[in-house]
Amino acid sequence: MATDKLEEIKTAVESRFGDSILSFDTKDGRIVLKVSAQASHEVLSLLKDLGFEHLSDVTGTDYIKDGEFEIAYHLWSHAKKIRAIQKIRISRESPVVKSIVDLWPGAQIHEREDHELFGIDFVGNPDLSPLFLEDWKEIPPFRKDFDTREYVKRRYYGD
Amino acid sequence: MATNNLEESEISFITIPFGPQHPASGHFHAKVKVDGENVVDLVAYPGYLHRGFEKLMEYRTHVQNTMLSDRVCILDPFSNEMAYVNVTELAVGIEAPLRGKFIRSIMAELGRILSHVTWIGITSMALGLESGTRISWGDREKIIRIQEILTGGRIYPCYYVPGGVRRDFSQEHIDEIFKLLDYIEKAMKLYDDLVFYNTTFMTRMENVGTLTKEDAIALGATGPNLRACGVAADVRVDEPYDGYPYVNVDVVTMEKGDSYARSLCRRGEIITSISIIRQLLEKMPAGDFKVKWAMTKKVPAGEAYFCCEAARGELCFHMVSDGSDKPYRVKIRGPSFSHALAIFPFLVRGSQLADVPAIYWSLDSCPADMDR
Amino acid sequence: MSKLLPRPIRSKGDAAANSLWVINYFTACGFMELLPWVGSGYDMERFGILAVATPRHADVLIVAGYVTEKAVSRIKRIYDQMASPKYVMALGSCPMTGGMYWDSYSTVKRIDKYIPVDLWVLGCPPKPENIGHGIVMAMNAIKGGFGGH
Numbered sequence: 001m002a003t004d005k006l007e008e009i010k011t012a013v014e015s016r017f018g019d020s021i022l023s024f025d026t027k028d029g030r031i032v033l034k035v036s037a038q039a040s041h042e043v044l045s046l047l048k049d050l051g052f053e054h055l056s057d058v059t060g061t062d063y064i065k066d067g068e069f070e071i072a073y074h075l076w077s078h079a080k081k082i083r084a085i086q087k088i089r090i091s092r093e094s095p096v097v098k099s100i101v102d103l104w105p106g107a108q109i110h111e112r113e114d115h116e117l118f119g120i121d122f123v124g125n126p127d128l129s130p131l132f133l134e135d136w137k138e139i140p141p142f143r144k145d146f147d148t149r150e151y152v153k154r155r156y157y158g159d
Numbered sequence: 160m161a162t163n164n165l166e167e168s169e170i171s172f173i174t175i176p177f178g179p180q181h182p183a184s185g186h187f188h189a190k191v192k193v194d195g196e197n198v199v200d201l202v203a204y205p206g207y208l209h210r211g212f213e214k215l216m217e218y219r220t221h222v223q224n225t226m227l228s229d230r231v232c233i234l235d236p237f238s239n240e241m242a243y244v245n246v247t248e249l250a251v252g253i254e255a256p257l258r259g260k261f262i263r264s265i266m267a268e269l270g271r272i273l274s275h276v277t278w279i280g281i282t283s284m285a286l287g288l289e290s291g292t293r294i295s296w297g298d299r300e301k302i303i304r305i306q307e308i309l310t311g312g313r314i315y316p317c318y319y320v321p322g323g324v325r326r327d328f329s330q331e332h333i334d335e336i337f338k339l340l341d342y343i344e345k346a347m348k349l350y351d352d353l354v355f356y357n358t359t360f361m362t363r364m365e366n367v368g369t370l371t372k373e374d375a376i377a378l379g380a381t382g383p384n385l386r387a388c389g390v391a392a393d394v395r396v397d398e399p400y401d402g403y404p405y406v407n408v409d410v411v412t413m414e415k416g417d418s419y420a421r422s423l424c425r426r427g428e429i430i431t432s433i434s435i436i437r438q439l440l441e442k443m444p445a446g447d448f449k450v451k452w453a454m455t456k457k458v459p460a461g462e463a464y465f466c467c468e469a470a471r472g473e474l475c476f477h478m479v480s481d482g483s484d485k486p487y488r489v490k491i492r493g494p495s496f497s498h499a500l501a502i503f504p505f506l507v508r509g510s511q512l513a514d515v516p517a518i519y520w521s522l523d524s525c526p527a528d529m530d531r
Numbered sequence: 532m533s534k535l536l537p538r539p540i541r542s543k544g545d546a547a548a549n550s551l552w553v554i555n556y557f558t559a560c561g562f563m564e565l566l567p568w569v570g571s572g573y574d575m576e577r578f579g580i581l582a583v584a585t586p587r588h589a590d591v592l593i594v595a596g597y598v599t600e601k602a603v604s605r606i607k608r609i610y611d612q613m614a615s616p617k618y619v620m621a622l623g624s625c626p627m628t629g630g631m632y633w634d635s636y637s638t639v640k641r642i643d644k645y646i647p648v649d650l651w652v653l654g655c656p657p658k659p660e661n662i663g664h665g666i667v668m669a670m671n672a673i674k675g676g677f678g679g680h
Contacts, residue, residue, distance in 0.1 A: 061488045062488075106501045131205060179602065206599070207601050207602045277566070292569065293570050300572040
């Protein structure tokens with residue numbers, strides 16, 4: 001049954017990585033796991049071997065009060081029909097994380113978008129040039145210290 | 160042939176722009192490097208429609224955001240509304256009543272038919288079969304009139320709210336929908352002759368842009384593009400939501416993975432949508448169509464994820480809330496992001512220059528969905 | 532009998548008004564209500580309006596919907612490449628005042644700071660009947676001698 005499959009995955013992941021797995025939740029038939037940033041690439045590689053072959057998204061969130069960025073990797077398994085979300089936290093002052101293009105080639109553009117909008121550096125991504133904005137001189141726009149209304153009032157409605 | 164005698168230094172490549180202003184490109188820019196007629200490489204430059212939606216949503220309350228979420232994908236507004244409203248309901252912890260869920264699914268399927276009919280028109284225009292464009296965009300008017308009668312909006316309906324829908328259906332509305340379904344079934348015979356089984360269309364689309372199953376999964380394909388490669392993945396069946404657990408969804412798959420297979424998958428989806436709407440209308444329960452939820456209520460802190468099947472593929476919303484009445488972070492995963500930026504440059508290499516619009520529109524990417 | 536024959540072209544204004552060629556540029560969401568005009572719903576070809584591919588053949592530039600910072604330099608280039616006399620029509624509330632995306636960091640709030648605009652049509656997006664009213668107003672003005680720029 002579905003809960004057995006979830007338990008199998010939990011055992012496989014926790015037995016191999018132990019302390020690096022900060023939490024492993026299986027509520028509502030979905031897996032949400034929090035992992036330390038150093039082990040992130042290996043855990044994702046194990047999840048890919050366990051059948052999570054479809055990468056949906058690489059999401060960034062700015063937790064300015066904690067001084068951290070959170071990156072969430074959304075995975076889906078076509079065979080088992082289970083959704084898994086892996087989350088890691090990295091420092092906001094120097095946001096560097098290893099890229100996952102060697103596991104999923106389709107991750108390259110998702111990381112490029114997060115680089116432009118948050119300023120996160122993905123080591124190993126072949127192309128991190130700007131995607132949406134041209135000649136952007138302010139800080140990355142999706143950070144919480146960028147107030148878009150104040151910027152618009154200053155730039156467009158100033159006169 | 161002269162090519163055998165050309166020195167390496169004499170072979171030169173030309174770079175041709177495909178868009179942003181181009182009769183067959185939408186508002187999307189790509190630079191195509193060609194060697195004669197063969198395409199060597201393609202680099203995509205998106206961003207002409209970027210508005211920063213996810214940032215704008217952080218400044219508005221949840222009900223104001225339902226009006227904004229329509230406009231994420233211009234060609235398929237109901238899917239984005241559906242996803243936003245469902246993810247808010249998951250975050251708040253309420254559930255719409257059954258009649259509201261059925262109405263939402265009926266409108267979502269009508270929106271899917273509308274999107275595919277628009278797709279028929281715009282692909283015909285890109286390939287040069289103008290009669291397909293003129294007729295399908297005229298038929299589109301009939302679907303839009305029904306949408307206007309039911310929801311009040313022609314293009315951007317703003318019909319869903321967290322907790323249900325804004326207005327109820329009456330019996331006259333249901334009769335109009337049945338008449339529309341009969342009309343579309345008759346019109347499909349015309350589209351079969353004019354477009355789908357037309358020799359010109361088949362010649363231009365068969366064996367063009369073939370995508371294998373492994374490449375499709377590795378690059379992030381979803382929706383009809385993935386089903387044309389033989390993978391039966393459909394969010395309405397895998398993780399059913401709203402009215403879909405109560406009906407039988409017929410998932411159409413093809414084997415070959417070329418542009419023609421993708422077109423036939425979309426044709427099959429129109430027929431599946433008609434059957435889903437008929438089943439939902441027969442089983443429609445009586446009762447409330449929405450749950451009362453105050454417009455300025457605060458959402459408890461936490462996270463919610465929701466995926467739905469838009470006309471173009473898998474559409475996911477990830478919402479983080481911090482206890483106030485505005486979301487802290489909303490991430491929208493549009494289906495066209497991977498299709499146009501990861502799969503399109505990969506498929507075009509090695510094909511002919513005249514196939515570039517055919518491949519682009521067979522992937523059905525909406526530039527607004529890609530840029531958000 | 533003379534009522535059935537087509538009316539003769541008596542002036543340059545008549546010729547221009549009955550053959551307005553629009554450049555084929557699918558800008559943004561305001562464009563969705565031009566699709567019935569292209570298709571058989573409202574059919575612009577009976578007014579002599581065609582969609583052409585190159586700016587050199589076009590008379591009218593329709594800015595339908597919002598314009599981002601990245602696109603505005605391209606629109607300006609297309610406007611400069613069109614041959615005089617030319618006309619510009621802005622559809623929707625976004626090119627007028629910023630519209631719904633007034634607080635977006637990447638959209639342009641007033642298009643007439645970049646190119647001169649002759650006709651504004653209000654709506655979000657404007658209904659096809661609205662656009663038709665605008666087109667007829669433009670045609671009458673051109674027949675009456677409005678020279679464009």
